[in-house]
Amino acid sequence: MSRSTPLSNRIENWLPRLVLAPSLLVVLVAVYLFICWTGWISLSSSMIVPKYDFVGLNQYVRLWSTPRWHTAVFNLFVFSTLFLALTTGLGLLMAILLDQKIRVEGTLRAIFLYPMALSFIVTGTAWKWILNPALGVQKVVNDLGWTSFVFDWIAQPTFAIYCVVIAAVWQSTGFAMAIFLAGLRGIDNSVIKAAQIEGASLPRIYRTIVVPMLRPAFLSVIVLLSYIAIKSFDLILALTNTGPGSATEMPSTFMYSATFRRDQMGVGAASAMMMLMTVAAIIVPYLYSELKESRDGH
Amino acid sequence: MSTLEIDRARKLYGDLEVLKEVSISIGTGDFLVLLGPSGCGKSTLLNMIAGLEEISGGEIRIAGKVVNDLSPKDRDIAMVFQSYALYPTMTVRQNIEFGMKIRGVSRAERDKAVKTAADLLQMTHLLDRKPSQLSGGQRQRVAMGRAIVRQPKLFLFDEPLSNLDAKLRVDMRTEIKRLHARLGTTIVYVTHDQIEAMTLATRVAVMKDGVVQHLDDPQSVYDRPANVYVAKFVGSPSMNIIPAKLEVKDGNAIAIIDIPGAATAQLAGIPVSSQAAAKYAGRGILVGIRPELFSVTGAASAQKLSVNIDVVEPTGPDTLALFQAGGVEVTARVPPRAVAARTPATLAVDTAKIVLFDAETEQRID
Ligand SMILES: Nc1ncnc2c1ncn2[C@@H]1O[C@H](COP(=O)(O)OP(=O)(O)O)[C@@H](O)[C@H]1O
Ligand SMILES: [Mg+2]
Numbered sequence: 001m002s003r004s005t006p007l008s009n010r011i012e013n014w015l016p017r018l019v020l021a022p023s024l025l026v027v028l029v030a031v032y033l034f035i036c037w038t039g040w041i042s043l044s045s046s047m048i049v050p051k052y053d054f055v056g057l058n059q060y061v062r063l064w065s066t067p068r069w070h071t072a073v074f075n076l077f078v079f080s081t082l083f084l085a086l087t088t089g090l091g092l093l094m095a096i097l098l099d100q101k102i103r104v105e106g107t108l109r110a111i112f113l114y115p116m117a118l119s120f121i122v123t124g125t126a127w128k129w130i131l132n133p134a135l136g137v138q139k140v141v142n143d144l145g146w147t148s149f150v151f152d153w154i155a156q157p158t159f160a161i162y163c164v165v166i167a168a169v170w171q172s173t174g175f176a177m178a179i180f181l182a183g184l185r186g187i188d189n190s191v192i193k194a195a196q197i198e199g200a201s202l203p204r205i206y207r208t209i210v211v212p213m214l215r216p217a218f219l220s221v222i223v224l225l226s227y228i229a230i231k232s233f234d235l236i237l238a239l240t241n242t243g244p245g246s247a248t249e250m251p252s253t254f255m256y257s258a259t260f261r262r263d264q265m266g267v268g269a270a271s272a273m274m275m276l277m278t279v280a281a282i283i284v285p286y287l288y289s290e291l292k293e294s295r296d297g298h
Numbered sequence: 299m300s301t302l303e304i305d306r307a308r309k310l311y312g313d314l315e316v317l318k319e320v321s322i323s324i325g326t327g328d329f330l331v332l333l334g335p336s337g338c339g340k341s342t343l344l345n346m347i348a349g350l351e352e353i354s355g356g357e358i359r360i361a362g363k364v365v366n367d368l369s370p371k372d373r374d375i376a377m378v379f380q381s382y383a384l385y386p387t388m389t390v391r392q393n394i395e396f397g398m399k400i401r402g403v404s405r406a407e408r409d410k411a412v413k414t415a416a417d418l419l420q421m422t423h424l425l426d427r428k429p430s431q432l433s434g435g436q437r438q439r440v441a442m443g444r445a446i447v448r449q450p451k452l453f454l455f456d457e458p459l460s461n462l463d464a465k466l467r468v469d470m471r472t473e474i475k476r477l478h479a480r481l482g483t484t485i486v487y488v489t490h491d492q493i494e495a496m497t498l499a500t501r502v503a504v505m506k507d508g509v510v511q512h513l514d515d516p517q518s519v520y521d522r523p524a525n526v527y528v529a530k531f532v533g534s535p536s537m538n539i540i541p542a543k544l545e546v547k548d549g550n551a552i553a554i555i556d557i558p559g560a561a562t563a564q565l566a567g568i569p570v571s572s573q574a575a576a577k578y579a580g581r582g583i584l585v586g587i588r589p590e591l592f593s594v595t596g597a598a599s600a601q602k603l604s605v606n607i608d609v610v611e612p613t614g615p616d617t618l619a620l621f622q623a624g625g626v627e628v629t630a631r632v633p634p635r636a637v638a639a640r641t642p643a644t645l646a647v648d649t650a651k652i653v654l655f656d657a658e659t660e661q662r663i664d
Contacts (some may be wrong), residue, residue: 013547069447114448188381188383190379190380190381190383191384191385191386192378192382193345193350193370193379193383193416194378194383194444195396196350196370196371197348197349197370197372197375197376197377198396198397198400198444198448199397199400199401200373200396200397200400201434204400208385208396209385209387209388213386213387215387241463243593261386
């Protein structure tokens with residue numbers, strides 16, 4: 001068979017594989033091989049350098065008995081919930097408002113999208129100043145004459161995490177809005193007209209007809225935002241540097257400091273595995289159900 | 299009672315006048331078709347009746363009541379869209395119920411209305427499906443069901459069949475006609491398809507560039523079109539418009555048509571008033587002859603035309619014969635195999651049904 005196929009045909013068959021091979025190799029090594037390697041390290045007694053022995057789940061036990069890890073997990077929970085809810089909600093609201101045929105839409109969309117182009121380091125640094133009581137919002141309001149105004153969340157252990165939420169929401173809302181706006185643009189106008197003729201009010205039309213039609217947009221937004229939430233690292237370092245104290249510690253910052261600062265590579269690897277499992281536990285079933293539904297033609 | 303009166307309605311988008319003083323009035327149970335090419339303002343007019351577009355000038359009255367400032371839901375209308383406009387996340391049942399739910403109709407009544415509509419449109423087995431699981435024809439049926447349960451004074455259809463394939467379009471056309479006969483509700487129906495207009499309408503309004511060219515029952519529009527534009531738009535193949543000269547002999551109008559390579563044709567017996575004949579005597583006019591007014595074996599008294607046939611196009615039930623007359627190509631509908639290409643033929647013309655048009659204004663001469 002292969003002997004009778006002309007050479008050009010064989011090249012045509014092999015070219016795509018050849019072109020894809022390097023990136024496939026990089027992904028295999030840099031992602032999957034290192035996931036396995038991290039998994040192995042998490043079962044070893046590695047401290048400052050990798051050690052390839054086996055101590056069972058010891059490192060996981062140590063991880064879960066570290067109070068700092070508990071703070072990190074709790075913070076991640078608070079942060080992701082608020083971040084996802086606020087970004088999705090505000091993004092959807094802004095998209096719906098923009099969809100009402102505002103003339104300056106092009107400009108507004110660009111303005112809302114700009115934050116996404118910034119690195120989290122820039123966002124973090126900017127908001128560090130904005131939220132700093134001696135430099136930012138509090139000082140401006142005080143200078144305007146309201147001298148008793150206090151806004152020092154960033155310095156308070158219980159509220160600092162909400163500052164991270166504010167900065168992250170500011171950065172990502174425009175992105176969520178852009179995806180929802182694209183979804184809204186794809187909706188046939190006559191569907192809305194039909195509902196209007198039947199007497200439905202605009203809020204009701206959006207709630208019962210338009211928003212349910214945006215399911216695919218919700219899928220993209222939620223998947224991408226969850227990923228941003230769990231990997232958030234640079235924002236924390238730039239904005240609060242996990243402080244005050246360790247009040248804004250997150251699993252990602254915990255993993256980094258355990259592995260590279262505190263010479264506890266095993267614990268760091270265990271925390272990395274915990275994060276991987278969390279992401280998998282959230283994203284895989286969601287993706288699965290959504291993709292299955294879309295195959296069924298909903 | 300559900301009459302519709304459109305009284306000098308205008309529509310402006312900025313400086314662009316899309317509708318120019320449109321006046322149409324129809325009675326209870328009428329089936330009005332707005333017919334015209336794409337972009338002539340049909341949908342705009344329909345949306346103005348529905349309340350989805352503002353009325354820039356004039357008045358629209360439904361059942362005698364001025365509706366200019368009423369919102370769509372208070373106009374007692376239901377509308378069916380070209381794209382069906384079903385709610386994709388709801389089942390067929392929920393689609394049909396939606397309006398009733400909003401109006402606070404009780405559950406028992408809703409179920410009854412859904413059942414009646416589903417029976418009427420033979421779609422009881424589809425009630426629990428989503429729109430994406432339906433074919434185009436089924437979707438259009440659901441859209442009609444949704445309109446029916448409103449029991450409106452006025453149904454509005456915006457090109458409901460143009461997304462369907464040819465066979466289904468004919469079936470659904472019949473179904474809409476049957477529905478109209480059954481419900482007797484007044485209907486306004488927009489289409490660019492003249493056959494749909496002819497088959498469905500009790501009144502046709504032919505539109506061009508935001509102006510109603512002709513408003514009458516379909517047969518009158520076909521037989522006595524108001525101008526050359528209407529004559530050419532309605533009917534397929536369209537009416538032959540042949541330049542000719544009008545002469546008056548003994549008080550009778552005679553149209554004189556040049557035919558290359560044959561004797562000049564002189565057609566008498568054209569229905570035109572003596573005043574008009576006198577006015578146009580000796581001047582150039584346009585003669586409108588439908589293809590089926592030609593025949594091969596006319597009565598002895600019939601007016602005859604000697605021509606040279608260029609091309610014949612068999613269509614099955616009959617054949618289209620093409621020849622030159624008065625400087626234009628003319629189409630005649632004749633029985634199959636009655637004439638042959640590139641041979642002379644003598645065709646009779648039923649001149650009593652000929653229509654004359656002014657050569658400059660292109661308006662009909664009566
Ligand atoms: N929102 C609008 N703004 C400006 N022009 C419009 C608007 N809607 C329609 N038009 C113009 O009005 C004319 C009539 O449109 P329409 O009623 O949709 O035509 P039809 O349904 O007969 O194809 C078209 O020339 C179209 O370009
Ligand atoms: Mg249209």
